[in-house]
Amino acid sequence: MSLLDTPQQSLAGVAVGAQTLAAVDARWVELHAALIAAGVPPLPGDSDAVHTIARRLDDATVSAVVAWIDSAASR
Incomplete structure:
Protein backbone atom coordinates (compact mmCIF):
# COMPACT_ATOMS: atom_id res chain seq x y z
CA MET A 1 0.00 0.00 0.00
CA SER A 2 1.55 3.27 -1.09
CA LEU A 3 0.46 6.67 0.08
CA LEU A 4 1.50 8.11 -3.26
CA ASP A 5 -0.96 8.31 -6.14
CA THR A 6 1.77 8.21 -8.77
CA PRO A 7 5.56 7.92 -8.54
CA GLN A 8 5.87 11.64 -9.34
CA GLN A 9 3.66 12.80 -6.45
CA SER A 10 4.62 13.07 -2.81
CA LEU A 11 3.07 14.10 0.46
CA ALA A 12 5.15 17.27 0.50
CA GLY A 13 2.91 20.25 0.87
CA VAL A 14 0.01 18.19 2.24
CA ALA A 15 -1.66 19.99 5.12
CA ALA A 49 17.96 5.60 9.63
CA VAL A 50 14.70 6.21 7.78
CA HIS A 51 15.08 9.95 8.30
CA THR A 52 18.58 9.82 6.81
CA ILE A 53 17.22 8.01 3.76
CA ALA A 54 14.38 10.55 3.47
CA ARG A 55 16.87 13.45 3.63
CA ARG A 56 19.25 12.06 1.04
CA LEU A 57 16.89 10.59 -1.56
CA ASP A 58 14.52 12.54 -3.78
CA ASP A 59 10.79 11.85 -4.14
CA ALA A 60 11.17 9.62 -7.21
CA THR A 61 13.81 7.45 -5.54
CA VAL A 62 11.80 7.13 -2.33
CA SER A 63 8.80 6.14 -4.45
CA ALA A 64 10.89 3.39 -6.05
CA VAL A 65 12.04 2.15 -2.63
CA VAL A 66 8.44 2.13 -1.39
CA ALA A 67 7.38 0.18 -4.50
CA TRP A 68 10.13 -2.38 -3.80
CA ILE A 69 8.96 -2.73 -0.19
CA ASP A 70 5.34 -3.11 -1.33
CA SER A 71 6.35 -5.70 -3.93
CA ALA A 72 8.40 -7.73 -1.47
CA ALA A 73 5.58 -7.61 1.09
CA SER A 74 3.02 -8.92 -1.38
CA ARG A 75 5.03 -12.09 -2.10
Missing part, protein backbone atom coordinates in the same frame (compact mmCIF):
# COMPACT_ATOMS: atom_id res chain seq x y z
CA VAL A 16 -1.74 18.02 8.35
CA GLY A 17 -3.83 19.86 10.90
CA ALA A 18 -2.56 23.43 10.86
CA GLN A 19 0.84 22.49 9.44
CA THR A 20 2.24 21.42 6.09
CA LEU A 21 4.70 18.54 5.84
CA ALA A 22 8.13 19.38 4.50
CA ALA A 23 9.37 17.14 1.69
CA VAL A 24 11.80 15.29 3.99
CA ASP A 25 9.08 14.66 6.57
CA ALA A 26 6.67 13.48 3.89
CA ARG A 27 9.25 11.00 2.57
CA TRP A 28 9.94 9.83 6.14
CA VAL A 29 6.21 9.18 6.68
CA GLU A 30 5.96 7.41 3.33
CA LEU A 31 8.88 5.09 4.11
CA HIS A 32 7.69 4.32 7.64
CA ALA A 33 4.16 3.62 6.40
CA ALA A 34 5.45 1.25 3.73
CA LEU A 35 7.62 -0.63 6.23
CA ILE A 36 4.81 -0.93 8.78
CA ALA A 37 2.33 -2.03 6.07
CA ALA A 38 4.87 -4.67 5.02
CA GLY A 39 4.98 -6.00 8.57
CA VAL A 40 8.35 -4.50 9.49
CA PRO A 41 7.88 -2.88 12.90
CA PRO A 42 10.17 0.03 13.72
CA LEU A 43 13.01 -0.86 16.08
CA PRO A 44 15.11 1.52 18.18
CA GLY A 45 17.29 3.56 15.84
CA ASP A 46 15.17 2.84 12.76
CA SER A 47 13.59 6.28 12.82
CA ASP A 48 17.00 7.93 12.47
Whole structure:
Protein backbone atom coordinates (compact mmCIF):
# COMPACT_ATOMS: atom_id res chain seq x y z
CA MET A 1 0.00 0.00 0.00
CA SER A 2 1.55 3.27 -1.09
CA LEU A 3 0.46 6.67 0.08
CA LEU A 4 1.50 8.11 -3.26
CA ASP A 5 -0.96 8.31 -6.14
CA THR A 6 1.77 8.21 -8.77
CA PRO A 7 5.56 7.92 -8.54
CA GLN A 8 5.87 11.64 -9.34
CA GLN A 9 3.66 12.80 -6.45
CA SER A 10 4.62 13.07 -2.81
CA LEU A 11 3.07 14.10 0.46
CA ALA A 12 5.15 17.27 0.50
CA GLY A 13 2.91 20.25 0.87
CA VAL A 14 0.01 18.19 2.24
CA ALA A 15 -1.66 19.99 5.12
CA VAL A 16 -1.74 18.02 8.35
CA GLY A 17 -3.83 19.86 10.90
CA ALA A 18 -2.56 23.43 10.86
CA GLN A 19 0.84 22.49 9.44
CA THR A 20 2.24 21.42 6.09
CA LEU A 21 4.70 18.54 5.84
CA ALA A 22 8.13 19.38 4.50
CA ALA A 23 9.37 17.14 1.69
CA VAL A 24 11.80 15.29 3.99
CA ASP A 25 9.08 14.66 6.57
CA ALA A 26 6.67 13.48 3.89
CA ARG A 27 9.25 11.00 2.57
CA TRP A 28 9.94 9.83 6.14
CA VAL A 29 6.21 9.18 6.68
CA GLU A 30 5.96 7.41 3.33
CA LEU A 31 8.88 5.09 4.11
CA HIS A 32 7.69 4.32 7.64
CA ALA A 33 4.16 3.62 6.40
CA ALA A 34 5.45 1.25 3.73
CA LEU A 35 7.62 -0.63 6.23
CA ILE A 36 4.81 -0.93 8.78
CA ALA A 37 2.33 -2.03 6.07
CA ALA A 38 4.87 -4.67 5.02
CA GLY A 39 4.98 -6.00 8.57
CA VAL A 40 8.35 -4.50 9.49
CA PRO A 41 7.88 -2.88 12.90
CA PRO A 42 10.17 0.03 13.72
CA LEU A 43 13.01 -0.86 16.08
CA PRO A 44 15.11 1.52 18.18
CA GLY A 45 17.29 3.56 15.84
CA ASP A 46 15.17 2.84 12.76
CA SER A 47 13.59 6.28 12.82
CA ASP A 48 17.00 7.93 12.47
CA ALA A 49 17.96 5.60 9.63
CA VAL A 50 14.70 6.21 7.78
CA HIS A 51 15.08 9.95 8.30
CA THR A 52 18.58 9.82 6.81
CA ILE A 53 17.22 8.01 3.76
CA ALA A 54 14.38 10.55 3.47
CA ARG A 55 16.87 13.45 3.63
CA ARG A 56 19.25 12.06 1.04
CA LEU A 57 16.89 10.59 -1.56
CA ASP A 58 14.52 12.54 -3.78
CA ASP A 59 10.79 11.85 -4.14
CA ALA A 60 11.17 9.62 -7.21
CA THR A 61 13.81 7.45 -5.54
CA VAL A 62 11.80 7.13 -2.33
CA SER A 63 8.80 6.14 -4.45
CA ALA A 64 10.89 3.39 -6.05
CA VAL A 65 12.04 2.15 -2.63
CA VAL A 66 8.44 2.13 -1.39
CA ALA A 67 7.38 0.18 -4.50
CA TRP A 68 10.13 -2.38 -3.80
CA ILE A 69 8.96 -2.73 -0.19
CA ASP A 70 5.34 -3.11 -1.33
CA SER A 71 6.35 -5.70 -3.93
CA ALA A 72 8.40 -7.73 -1.47
CA ALA A 73 5.58 -7.61 1.09
CA SER A 74 3.02 -8.92 -1.38
CA ARG A 75 5.03 -12.09 -2.10
